Amino acid sequence: MNIFLVLFKKEIKELLTRQLLISIAAMLFIFAVIGKSVGSHSRSSGVRNSVVLLDLDRSPLSKRIAGAMRKAKAEILPSGAANIAAALADPQFAGENSFILLxxxxxxDVAGQKASRVEYYSRFRRDASGLGPALAAGRVRKLSTAVSGAVSAWALERRLPGLSADLLKDPAPAREFAVIDGRMEQVPVAQVVAFMQSQSYFFPMAVFFIVMLSAQMIMTSVASEKENKTLExxxxxxxxxxxxxxxxLAASTSIAAALSLAYMLGMRSFMSGINSIAGAGPAAAASEALARLGLVMTPSGYLLTGLSVLFCILCAISMAFILGILAEDVKSVQTLLTPLMMPLMLAYLLPIFIDLSTANFGIKFLLYAIPFTHAFMAPQNILMGNIQQVLYGIAYQAAVFAAFVLLAARLFSGDALLTLRIKGFKFGGGGR
Amino acid sequence: MNAVELRGLTKKYKDFEAISGLDLSVGAGEIFALVGPNGVGKSTTLKMIATILTPTAGTISVFGLDTVRDAHRVRELISYLPEEAGAYKNLTGREYLRFMAMVFLKDHARAEAATAFGEELCGLKDRLKDKIKTYSKGMARKLLLARAVMIRPKLAILDEPTSGLDIVNGYEIRKTIKQLAAEGTTFIISSHNMAEIEFLSGRIAVINKGKLLACDTPAALRVKFSTEDLEEVFIALAR
Structure with missing residues (x-):
């Protein structure tokens, strides 16, 4: 046989370990769970295309605009309120996030060749997550195009004398408003969405890496003490x-605290980076609007986020400590990270796709039972004023941490430390 | 009072019985050898004497103290060197000895004295200031043996103390064990090297499949099995 093939076969045999297969199976399982959860969530919540229309013009043109929006596949929910505040407060539309005011x-105005501003209101919920806010921004863009098209067509059909090209291009400029926790500000929805996504995508990613690093650190430390028999x-x-x-645990916690501090400092520079981009030129107004909406991190917000991240790392460290006890050797650490990786990935990925404000109980229970979720969502919750949820999350993380520390201490005082071991998830007795 | 007493010692791992009703006595100041083929329960027995495994049945007493009930007090009397043990590779030899002396003696002055003794015992001299990861296997083993005995324990439990060492290093370690035993330390050692066992030990216990097959002085065992070679005694019992 060709020597290359002999070498190739040997390499494949070395690489294709049971540990690798288990990791691949776990990964497939995670994506299957996410896919199934997202699918059932989408079916149960339905594709939200509903828009509350507050028509204060009540003219043939406004009816034509409503028709154009229906053609753009929006489900129009007419409101009889006298103003937007009343429409937003109407219990009938409590579950609605998109409002349009004609x-x-x-x-x-259009007949007099004067651009008339159509107002778009996007309401963001405290516990909103997933793709909902991004879809809201997309919906505003789509409807704004439909409205402009309808108004231009109406003006053209009437062959208004001296009709200007500028007016035809944008006869009903959009005025976008964001509504958060009763506060309303004129700001491009896309800007709010970008800001919120920076909280729900990038920060969890940073925490994800810190958690994995801390977990790997302590697992390797315990497993290596077992392997080298320094533990004996x-x-x-x-x-x-x-x-x-x-x-x-104290030594790992000190390093975790340093990591947490680094995380907070990184987060501050990240936020000031975003704000400096927003603060340049005409976007400065949008930045101020975001601040007025409460989308700014205060020192106490940073502190709470740091605490939540610290407890998240502590939970991971205590779990990893136990997994390290079960590890047969340092090589098994990679496989044994899988039970930690699975909830970590679920906590990171599920909120990206699922709107927790409308998710069913099962998904919510699964996510909030994972202690890491609370840290991932902490910045977003703090910005949206959900302080109570952050505090509950920290308390829950502390309880999980305490439970795992007690379990670790129990394992450390018995034979299990030397006899209970996992090699490719197979439990067995110790050596003789 | 005997240094160690094993009475009906049994250890089970699920359904597997690693040690079955072992009875042994080790006198104070004795060098006692535990021999047997691989995987017959020698290390398990030593770990139980060292209080890091608990017996499923039976008792172990170390200088009159029960290893389960009085585990903490037993640990103040013993020192255990696991088979193929490693050390903290990022510490220097001196830091390692100092750390271990503090862990075992908890007293700064006594720890310093023990460290100085350990430094002398291991004979690593200037290399003690180097990190352990730079040590050869023999150097590391000498450091570990020095660690095990520098605190002058009443009982030293050494699992394969010279395993994998060259002739010179093995000889030096055996000499140290003899010298410390003469000064009053009791040793329980396990080894596959019958020449070493014969050189060191006053009595030998041969175990196989968790059971005690014979326990006597090397000379008595040779007479009993009508051979001049202790290895033949071992082979006859191990079959």
Whole structure:
């Protein structure tokens, strides 16, 4: 046989370990869970295309605009409110996120060759997540195009004398408003969405890496002590075993705290980077509007985020400590990270695709049971004023951490430390 | 009082019985050898004496203290060197000895004295200031053995103390063990090297499949099995 093939076969055999297969299976499982959850969530919530239309013009043109929006596949929910505040407060539309206001005198303005501003309101919920906000921004863009088209067509059909090209190009300029927690500001929805996505995509990604790094660090440390038998020496010493657990956790916690601090500093520079981009030129107004909407991180917000991230890392460290105890050797660490990786990936990926404000109980339970979710969502919750949820999350993370520390201390004081081991998820007794 | 007493010692891993009703006594100041083929329960027995595994049945007493009930007090009397043990590779030899001395003795002055003794025992001299990761296997093993005995434990449990060492290093380690035993330390060692066992130990216990097959002085065992070679005794019992 060709020597290359001999070498190739050997390499494949070396690489294709049970650990690798388990990791691949776990990855497939995670994506299957996410796919199924997203699918069932979409079916249950339906594709939201509904728009509340507040027609203050009540003219043939405004009816034509409503028709154009229907053609653009929007489900029009007419509101009889006298103004936008009343429409937003109407309990009938409590679940609606998109509102359009056609101002009184719209037809008259267009007939007089004067651009009339159509107002678009996007309401963002406190616990909104997933693709919902991005879809809202897309919907505004789509409807704005449909409205402009309808108004231009109306003006052309009437062959208004001296009709200007500028007016035809944009006869009903959009005025976009964002509504968050009762506060309303004129700001491009896309800008709000970009800001929110920076919270729900990039920050969790940073935490994800810190958690993985911390977990790997302590697992390798415990597994290497087992493999080198330095642990056996320590266990035979007259030192309280709880002290051994505490010292290891304390050392890892100190490093986790440093990582957490680095995370907070990074987050601050990231935020100021975003704000400096927004602060340039005409976008400065949008930046101020975001601030007025409460989308600014205060020092206490940074502190809470840092605490949540710290407890998230502590949870991961305590879990990884136990997994390290179960590891047969340092090589098994890679496989044993899988049970930690699975909830971590679910906590990171599911909120990207699913709007938690409308998710069913099962998905919500699954996500909030994962202690990492609370840290991933902390910045967004703080910005949206959901402080209570962040505090509950930290309390839950602390409880999970305490439970795992107790379990670790229990494992450390028994035979399990030396006899319970996993090699490719197969439990077995210790050596003789 | 005997240094170590094993009575009906049994250890089970699920359905597998690694040690079955072992009875042994080790006198104070004795060098006692535990021999047997691979995987017959020698390390398990040593780990149970070292309090890091608990017996499924039976008892172990170390200088009159029960290894389960009085585990913490037993740990103040013993020192255990696992088979093929490693050390903290990023510490220097001196830092490692100092760290271990503090862990075992918890007293700064005593720890310093033990560290100085450990430095002398291991004979690594200037290399003690180098990181352990730069040490050869023999150097690391000498450091570990020094660690195990520098605190002058009443009982030293050494699992394969000279495993994988060259002749010179093995000889030096055996000499150290003999010297410390003469100074009063009790040793329980396990080894596959019968020449080493014969050189070091006062008595030998041969175990196989978790059971005690014979326990006597090397001379008595040779007479009993009508051979001049201790290895033949071992082979006869191991079959």
């Amino acid at each position: 101002p009184a005198g719209l037809e008259k 020496t320590l266990l035979s010493s007259p030192v309280d075993r709880r002290l051994l657990v505490l010292s290891k």
